[in-house]
Structures are given as structure tokens and as C-alpha cells.
Amino acid sequence: MMQIDELIFYNREGDTRPIELRAGKLNVITGDNRTGKSSLINIVRFLLGAKRPHTPRGPIRDSVLWYALRAHVGQTRFFIAREAPSGDDSTSEAMLIIGDVTAPPLEELKANTSRQALRDYLGGLLGIEDNRNVPNLGQTRHALSASFVHSLIYCFQGQGEIANPDILFHRQNREWMRQTIRDTLPYFLGAQGAEDLRRREELAERRRELRRLNQRLRAAESERSAGLDRAGALIAESVDVGLLPEPLALSDLAEARGALADVLSQRAAVIRPVENGGEFDRLRSRRAELAAEVRDIGEQIRALEQFADADNSHAGELSEQHARLASIGLIPEEVDAAHCALCEQPLGELGSSARAALERAVGRSERRLDLARQDTPRIEKARAELFDRQRRARDEIRDADQALNALADQDELVRSREEEINLQSYVRGRIAQYLETSAEVGDRELDELRKDVAAKTKTVDELAESLDVDAVRSRTTSLLRNISRQMTTWAVQLGLEHAEDGVQIDLDRLTIVADTPGAPAYMDRGEIGSGMNWVGYHLTSYLALQRFFIEQQRPVPSFLVLDQPSQAFFPRDRETGGDLDELTDTDRENTRRLYELTFQIVQQLGGRLQVIALDHADFEDEWFAESVVQRWRGGEALIPRTWLTSGNPGSE
Structure with missing residues (x-):
């Protein structure tokens, strides 16, 4: 029977904010909006091993350095504290002190265990034994062990859950949670024993x-x-x-x-490398030299031919000039020095010098003509020698090409053989793999x-025959039927819709179903309407489950935290909660009846169940007034005003 005795908050200066709770009683924390009430569920979950407290940005994050609680299971009392992580970070560290201790000062707070070890300890303290839900043959999900974390499903009803017709259980809309509830609830009910x-x-x-x-x-x-x-x-x-x-x-x-x-x-074939790289390089170098020589000879031949063409042209011009002069008698066989060769007039004293000049001119012309005629045989001989050298160089180039091609063919054969050997190696590898891997x-x-x-x-087959695989489901259905009878009694007391027809928890759909004459009416289908019915069936189902867990001594914490059961009647946007004069007589009475039923059930269980209600509602009835442990109005809130650095008094 696990119940919470106190929640403690530490700020950075070491100041504490204690919230004392009464074991085995209805504890009401009533107050205005944005005073921090709705943060308490996530804070308690954090103290019991969650990764982070999920508090909203604002005063709680800004001022709280450590969270702590004092609680007990039977006669065992313990203190748990966890440092607030920064921002949205998570933490795996925790502090656990076993014994009846008061809250230590801030300087003595120090992590000494992990959140998983803390959960394991609390699960063992509750008596959660080794268990494992093994799926039936053909189902693909993994086996799941019910743990302390799963037991907390039946201890909380958040603000978005208690009046939500689409879900019945805490965190039911989380991924995999629906199947987790189906797999672990049979254990917590006792339908699945150790044998x-x-x-x-x-x-x-x-x-x-x-x-x-x-x-x-x-x-x-x-x-x-x-x-x-x-x-x-x-x-x-x-x-x-x-x-x-x-x-x-x-x-x-x-x-x-x-x-x-x-x-x-x-034995694997091996190719000996052919050492022909030097000969190949020598032949390629020699071929390049010969090609250069052929080009040089060609240039010499072209130059010689150009010279020969020019020389022949000059000789032709000289011969033509000589012939023209001779044809007009300017070059006589004998020169008359006394008369002009052109006009045949007497030269007088100039005759001797003119004759000498003419003889010299005629001599030079004849010598040039003779030289031009002598160049032709020499040029032809030189051309023939150059053509012969060019032919020999080209023949040598052809021989070099043939040798290079032969070497290339030899290399191609080597490469082809290498490819063949590579293929053989590949096949040998496949054979080796086959022989090694196939027995x-x-x-x-x-x-x-x-x-x-x-x-x-x-x-x-023998084990399957001795074990009825449907026995657990049958026992679970039977136990839920007993719980549903108690739930129906309370639903009738509250005047909930279809209560007279009988209502029960549907484990497959995880919702409330009413056995109406025409057909089953499911809450998650909208077949059970109005906020009073939704809140009422959430409340009665959880109270009935808790009563069963307590009476059958099942390993589930004996506390229940309810966040705003009256939200179906009070406006969601109100700034000041609890003014019942704003409600109709019917809504006021419905709210009071919800709390009165809860109070009566807690009283009937004689201190074995603790209910913590976080709400706007505040009644003057004596039993309700005695149940109020905190009243956060007029600036009072979870975080004291002296801790705040801004005017915002808190956060819902």
C-alpha cells in the first residue's frame, strides 16, 4: 500500500516549499487557474522514475532546483529527491533514503542511485514479482513484463484524460500503450499467477x-x-x-x-611476367628518331628544289639576254675598238677604254651562264642522295612498327591469360565457399x-494440452466483470447514463461499454454522451479498480491523483476557480456528488486509499472543507511569491 506523505520543492537559495498530504484520506488542492496544480501529476511521475518532470516554461522551471517526496509502503518509509534537469533535458539520477526521515537541507541532496534502480526498488517494495506476458503463437509482438511503471497507469487521471471519452486509462493514447495495458492488466488483477x-x-x-x-x-x-x-x-x-x-x-x-x-x-596457374618493357621503349624511341630524320630530309629536299628552281630561272634569263644581244650584233665575234657597237660611229680616243669595258661585260655574262649550267648536275646528285636516305629511314620505321606490333600482340596474350586465370580464381573461390558453408x-x-x-x-503438444492458453483471458474477463459490478453500483448512485443497464470495462477497446437492450453502447464511439457521464465513468472505473487492487492486495500503489474532475462544469478559460454560484444547480450538484462519492469510498476503505484531487471547485460542506489541504487563491500558488522574479504567480 504505497501512499505519499509530502511533496517538497527546493529553490536555489535552499528554501523549501512543503505540501503535506494525508495518508488514507481525500486530499483536495483547490485554487485558481495558473497556480501550478496540473503540474503536480508530472512532478510526482518524475519523482517515481520518469525521465523529466514536463513542467511548463515559467516560475516552476525558473525557481525549483530539486523536487522531493516522502512516502511509505506499509511500514517502510522512504525519501526520494531528484534534481530538476535543465530545460527539456532528461536525467537518470536520483536520491533515495530509506527510513522515516525529514526533508534534508539542500546542501545534503546528492544523487546516489539511478531512476531504473529506483523503479526496481519501488516495484520490489510493492511486491511486483518476476512476470512475463508471453504472446500466443502467431503473434509478432515481444513478451512483456509488468513493472512498477505499468502499475502507475492506475494511479493518475490527467486533465486531458478524466473527461475524455476517447480514452479511459492514463497515457492510453501514447504509442504502444494500448497493447501494454492489455498485456499487463491481467497480472495486476491477479489473473495471471506465477505457475x-x-x-x-x-x-x-x-x-x-x-x-x-x-x-x-x-x-x-x-x-x-x-x-x-x-x-x-x-x-x-x-x-x-x-x-x-x-x-x-x-x-x-x-x-x-x-x-x-x-x-x-x-595448383593454381601462374603467369610469368614478360620482360619486354625495355625493348618496347627502345623501339618506340628509335621510331621517333627516324620519323624526325624523315621530316628533316624532306625539308632539305624542299629547300634544294627551291634553290634549283631559282638557279634554273636565273640561267634561263642570262641565256635569253645573251641571245637577244647576239641577235642584234651587240656581241660580235670581233670587237672594233674604233667604232661604237651600237651606232658604229667613230670613238676617237675613247675607243680603247670602251672596248675593254665591253669585253669585260661580255666575259662576266658568259661566266655566269657557264656557272649556272654547271650547278644543275650537282643539284640532281644531292637530291638523289637525300631521297635515298629518306627511303632507308622509312624502311627502318616500317621495321620498327612491325616489331612494336609484335610486342603488343604478346602483351594482349598475357592479358587474356590473366583474365582467364582471374576467372578461374573466382570460380575456385565459389567452390571453396560452397564446400565450407554447405554441409x-x-x-x-x-x-x-x-x-x-x-x-x-x-x-x-503435451504442454499445450496441459495449459489452457485462454485461461488467463477468461480469468481476466471474470475479474473485470466483478469490478464492473461495483462500478455499476456507483454509476447508478451518480445517475450516469445507461448505468441501470450495467456497465463494464472493455479490455479490447479500453473503454466503457454499457449493456443497453438494443446493442452495446461504447463511450469511445460517442454512444455515451455529456461531460458528467465521461468524468463519472472515468472516476468510478478507477475507484473500482483501486478498491479491487487494495482488497486483493495486488502490487499497485494505493493512491489516485485526479486533475480537475469538475472541468466538465467549470468554464476552461476562467481566471478564478471555485465560485459555485456561477454554475447551474444541476452542475453544482453533479460536482458535489462526484466529490462526495469519492470521499465516501475513501472512508469505506478505512485509510487504505489516498485520493489527491487538483481542482477549481471549493465547497462549504464540512467533509469537503476538511479534505482541503491547499487553497491557492489570492496570489497563493505552488511556487511562493517570494521565489518569483516576475509578477506571474505560477503555471497550470
């Missing part, structure tokens, strides 16, 4: 062993039938790449494996596997 768990786990283990054996048997049979085909394909590949000379006619797997082993035992399964091995499968199948 049932042991037998179900044994059956699950035997089924896993049987699946593994069947997989081995199928693999062996498949290997047996397909092994020869695989071996034959590898033998065919060996022939294609030259590892075997010809195909083998094989009808037995062992013979085929032996042939493949023989292929591996052969040679004989008839004896197959017979042994079949016998093992038959024996395991018999064991599983």
Missing part, C-alpha cells in the same frame, strides 16, 4: 526450440535436394574457365563434392533431425 507464467514461458521456450529444429530440418532437406544442382553448376563453370577438361556425369552429391574438392586441390547431409543426419523434431513436437 501460469512458468508454464507459459516453458511452452514458449519449447516452441522456440521446435522452430529452430524445423528450420534446420528444412535447410538440410533443401540442401540435400538442391546440393547436386549447385555442385553441377559449379562443375560446368569449372569446365568453362578451363579448370576441368570436360563435363562430368555425376548422380551423387558426395561424388560431386569430391570432384569440386579435386578442383581446389589443383554434406547424409541419410543418417536427416533421420536424426526428423526424430528430434518429432520428439519436440510431442513435448509442445
Whole structure:
């Protein structure tokens, strides 16, 4: 029976804000909006092992350094404290002191355990034994153990849950939570005992062993039938790449494996490298030299031909000039020095010098003509020698090309052989992998596997016959039916819709269903309407579950935190809560009846259930006034005004 004795908040200066709670009583914290009431559920969850407190940005985050609580389970009392993480960060550290202690000062707070160890301790303290929900055969989800975290599902109804017709349980809309509730609730109800768990786990283990054996048997049979085909394909590949000379006619797997082993035992071919790189380079260099020589000779021939053309042209001009002069008698056979060669007039004293000049001019012309005629044979001889050198160089280039091509063909053969050897190496690797990974399964091995499968199948069948896999579900349904009868009684007392027809918790849909004459009416389908009914059925179902857990001594904390049960009647945007004069007589009476029923049930359980209600409502009834432990109005809030640095008094 776990209940909370006190919540404590520490600020950075070491000041504390205690909120004392009464065990086994109805504890009402009433107040205005934005005073911090709705943050308490997440803070309590954080103190009991959650990753972060999920407080809103504002005064709580700005001022609280450590959160703490004092609580007890039976006669065991303990103190838990956890440092507030920065911003939206999480923390795995916690402080746990076992014993009846008062809240230590801030300087003595120091983490000494982890949040998981804290949860394990609290689960053990409650008596949560080793348990495991094993899914039925064919279901894919993993087995799940009910833990302390799962027990808290039945301890909280948040502001967005208690009047929400779409969900019934705390955090039900979280991922995987619906199936988690279905898997763990049978344990908390007591429908799933330790012996049932042991037998179900044994059956699950035997089924896993049987699946593994069947997989081995199928693999062996498949290997047996397909092994020869695989071996034959590898033998065919060996022939294609030259590892075997010809195909083998094989009808037995062992013979085929032996042939493949023989292929591996052969010595792998090795190519000796051909040392022709130096000769190739020499030939290529010599060819380049010859090509350059051919180009040089060609340039010399062209230059010589240009010279010959120019010389012939000059000789022709000289010969033509000489012939024209001779034709007009300017070049006589004998020169008359006394008369002019052009006009034949007497020269007088100039005759001797004119004759000498003319003779010199005629002599030079004749000598030039003779020289031009002598150049032609020499030029022709030089041209012939150059053409001969050019031909020899081209012949040598052709020989070099043939030698280079021969070397290239030799390299191509080497590369082709290398490719063949690479293919052989690839096939040899596949053969080695096949021989290593595929076992040679004989008839004896197959017979042994079949016998093992038959024996395991018999064991599983016998266990399944001795264990009714539907027994847990049947017991869960029966226990929920008993809880639903109590819930129906209280629903009738509250005057909830369809209560007279009988209502119950539907474990498949995780909702409330009313057994109306025409057809079942489901709350999550909108077939049960109005805020009073939604709040009423959430409240009665949780109170009925808690009463069952307590009376059957099940390992669930015996406290229930309700956030704003009256929200169905009070406006959501109000600034000051609790003014019942603003409500209609019907809404006022409905709110009072919800609290009065809760108070009565707590009284009936004689201190074994603690209810903490966070609400706007505030009644003058004596029983309600005695239940109020905190009244946050007129500036009072979770965070004291002296802690604040701004005018905002708190946060909802």
C-alpha cells in the first residue's frame, strides 16, 4: 500500500516549499487557474522514475532546483529527491533514503542511485514479482513484463484524460500503450499467477526450440535436394574457365563434392611476367628518331628544289639576254675598238677604254651562264642522295612498327591469360565457399533431425494440452466483470447514463461499454454522451479498480491523483476557480456528488486509499472543507511569491 506523505520543492537559495498530504484520506488542492496544480501529476511521475518532470516554461522551471517526496509502503518509509534537469533535458539520477526521515537541507541532496534502480526498488517494495506476458503463437509482438511503471497507469487521471471519452486509462493514447495495458492488466488483477507464467514461458521456450529444429530440418532437406544442382553448376563453370577438361556425369552429391574438392586441390596457374618493357621503349624511341630524320630530309629536299628552281630561272634569263644581244650584233665575234657597237660611229680616243669595258661585260655574262649550267648536275646528285636516305629511314620505321606490333600482340596474350586465370580464381573461390558453408547431409543426419523434431513436437503438444492458453483471458474477463459490478453500483448512485443497464470495462477497446437492450453502447464511439457521464465513468472505473487492487492486495500503489474532475462544469478559460454560484444547480450538484462519492469510498476503505484531487471547485460542506489541504487563491500558488522574479504567480 504505497501512499505519499509530502511533496517538497527546493529553490536555489535552499528554501523549501512543503505540501503535506494525508495518508488514507481525500486530499483536495483547490485554487485558481495558473497556480501550478496540473503540474503536480508530472512532478510526482518524475519523482517515481520518469525521465523529466514536463513542467511548463515559467516560475516552476525558473525557481525549483530539486523536487522531493516522502512516502511509505506499509511500514517502510522512504525519501526520494531528484534534481530538476535543465530545460527539456532528461536525467537518470536520483536520491533515495530509506527510513522515516525529514526533508534534508539542500546542501545534503546528492544523487546516489539511478531512476531504473529506483523503479526496481519501488516495484520490489510493492511486491511486483518476476512476470512475463508471453504472446500466443502467431503473434509478432515481444513478451512483456509488468513493472512498477505499468502499475502507475492506475494511479493518475490527467486533465486531458478524466473527461475524455476517447480514452479511459492514463497515457492510453501514447504509442504502444494500448497493447501494454492489455498485456499487463491481467497480472495486476491477479489473473495471471506465477505457475501460469512458468508454464507459459516453458511452452514458449519449447516452441522456440521446435522452430529452430524445423528450420534446420528444412535447410538440410533443401540442401540435400538442391546440393547436386549447385555442385553441377559449379562443375560446368569449372569446365568453362578451363579448370576441368570436360563435363562430368555425376548422380551423387558426395561424388560431386569430391570432384569440386579435386578442383581446389589443383595448383593454381601462374603467369610469368614478360620482360619486354625495355625493348618496347627502345623501339618506340628509335621510331621517333627516324620519323624526325624523315621530316628533316624532306625539308632539305624542299629547300634544294627551291634553290634549283631559282638557279634554273636565273640561267634561263642570262641565256635569253645573251641571245637577244647576239641577235642584234651587240656581241660580235670581233670587237672594233674604233667604232661604237651600237651606232658604229667613230670613238676617237675613247675607243680603247670602251672596248675593254665591253669585253669585260661580255666575259662576266658568259661566266655566269657557264656557272649556272654547271650547278644543275650537282643539284640532281644531292637530291638523289637525300631521297635515298629518306627511303632507308622509312624502311627502318616500317621495321620498327612491325616489331612494336609484335610486342603488343604478346602483351594482349598475357592479358587474356590473366583474365582467364582471374576467372578461374573466382570460380575456385565459389567452390571453396560452397564446400565450407554447405554441409554434406547424409541419410543418417536427416533421420536424426526428423526424430528430434518429432520428439519436440510431442513435448509442445503435451504442454499445450496441459495449459489452457485462454485461461488467463477468461480469468481476466471474470475479474473485470466483478469490478464492473461495483462500478455499476456507483454509476447508478451518480445517475450516469445507461448505468441501470450495467456497465463494464472493455479490455479490447479500453473503454466503457454499457449493456443497453438494443446493442452495446461504447463511450469511445460517442454512444455515451455529456461531460458528467465521461468524468463519472472515468472516476468510478478507477475507484473500482483501486478498491479491487487494495482488497486483493495486488502490487499497485494505493493512491489516485485526479486533475480537475469538475472541468466538465467549470468554464476552461476562467481566471478564478471555485465560485459555485456561477454554475447551474444541476452542475453544482453533479460536482458535489462526484466529490462526495469519492470521499465516501475513501472512508469505506478505512485509510487504505489516498485520493489527491487538483481542482477549481471549493465547497462549504464540512467533509469537503476538511479534505482541503491547499487553497491557492489570492496570489497563493505552488511556487511562493517570494521565489518569483516576475509578477506571474505560477503555471497550470
